[in-house]
Amino acid sequence: MIRVQQEDFDMGMELAKLTKNNYKIGGLTSFVGLVRDITAPEKISSMTLEHYPGMTEKQLEHIDSIAHQRWHLEASLIIHRYGKLDLGDQIVLVACASAHREEAFEACHFLIDWLKTKAPFWKLEETASGSKWVEAIHADKDAADRWSSE
Amino acid sequence: MKLLYFAWVRTNLGVSEESVDVPSGINDVRTLLNWLINRGESYKAAFSDPSLIRVAVNQEYVDLDHAITAGDEIAFFPPVTGG
Numbered sequence: 001m002i003r004v005q006q007e008d009f010d011m012g013m014e015l016a017k018l019t020k021n022n023y024k025i026g027g028l029t030s031f032v033g034l035v036r037d038i039t040a041p042e043k044i045s046s047m048t049l050e051h052y053p054g055m056t057e058k059q060l061e062h063i064d065s066i067a068h069q070r071w072h073l074e075a076s077l078i079i080h081r082y083g084k085l086d087l088g089d090q091i092v093l094v095a096c097a098s099a100h101r102e103e104a105f106e107a108c109h110f111l112i113d114w115l116k117t118k119a120p121f122w123k124l125e126e127t128a129s130g131s132k133w134v135e136a137i138h139a140d141k142d143a144a145d146r147w148s149s150e
Numbered sequence: 151m152k153l154l155y156f157a158w159v160r161t162n163l164g165v166s167e168e169s170v171d172v173p174s175g176i177n178d179v180r181t182l183l184n185w186l187i188n189r190g191e192s193y194k195a196a197f198s199d200p201s202l203i204r205v206a207v208n209q210e211y212v213d214l215d216h217a218i219t220a221g222d223e224i225a226f227f228p229p230v231t232g233g
Contacts, residue, residue, distance in 0.1 A: 033233050049232065050156060051232070052154070052156055052209070052225060052227070054209055055210075055225065058209050058210075092233055112233060115232065115233050116230070116231075116232060116233035117229075118211075118230065119230060120156065120206070120227065120230050120232075121233070122157035122228065122230060122231050122232070123232070133157050133161075133228065134231045135228075135229075136228070136229035136230065136231050140233075
């Protein structure tokens with residue numbers, strides 16, 4: 001399941017909903033991405049996430065379906081926010097539930113690595129001296145590529 | 151065709167979307183980019199290095215050789231930075 005939204009999410013509530021009444025689930029993993037301050041010595045005052053409505057959902061659905069083909073998952077969830085966010089705010093939640101922990105861990109790691117290079121989101125950082133588009137980093141692509149060479 | 155621009159491509163061009171009628175002969179992403187470059191200085195600056203640009207046709211990633219037709223939705227944007 002995927003969701004693209006402006007509003008914040010309650011991780012505990014989302015995870016409880018994801019596993020409710022499914023007693024085949026033996027392991028649940030989750031990853032939450034937060035807005036951090038990376039522009040030292042300048043402080044970010046806020047961040048705006050732009051996305052491509054329509055394509056974002058398509059890409060996330062696609063990535064989610066690949067995870068379900070590669071691992072035995074009982075349930076999965078991706079929530080990605082857009083719009084204006086402050087330091088420390090939650091940006092993204094990825095959660096995977098499976099009978100066993102290995103599948104849940106691997107699928108969760110795969111999903112966050114892949115969405116970072118495939119889902120059409122762009123971060124604009126606002127600082128005291130103006131705003132700046134965040135540049136893609138090569139390490140993110142390497143992290144995603146790792147999953148295709150296995 | 152409908153053209154969409156995101157992130158710095160959008161802010162540099164000053165437009166988020168536009169409908170264009172392209173001359174015959176513009177039949178793939180590469181020829182479209184070359185045509186766009188000639189539309190003005192801001193287009194030239196945004197598109198002269200295609201390695202900085204990602205392209206989606208009808209919301210799927212494509213490469214520069216991908217064929218395009220009049221009814222397509224074509225988006226240009228920098229490498230993504232979500233997550």
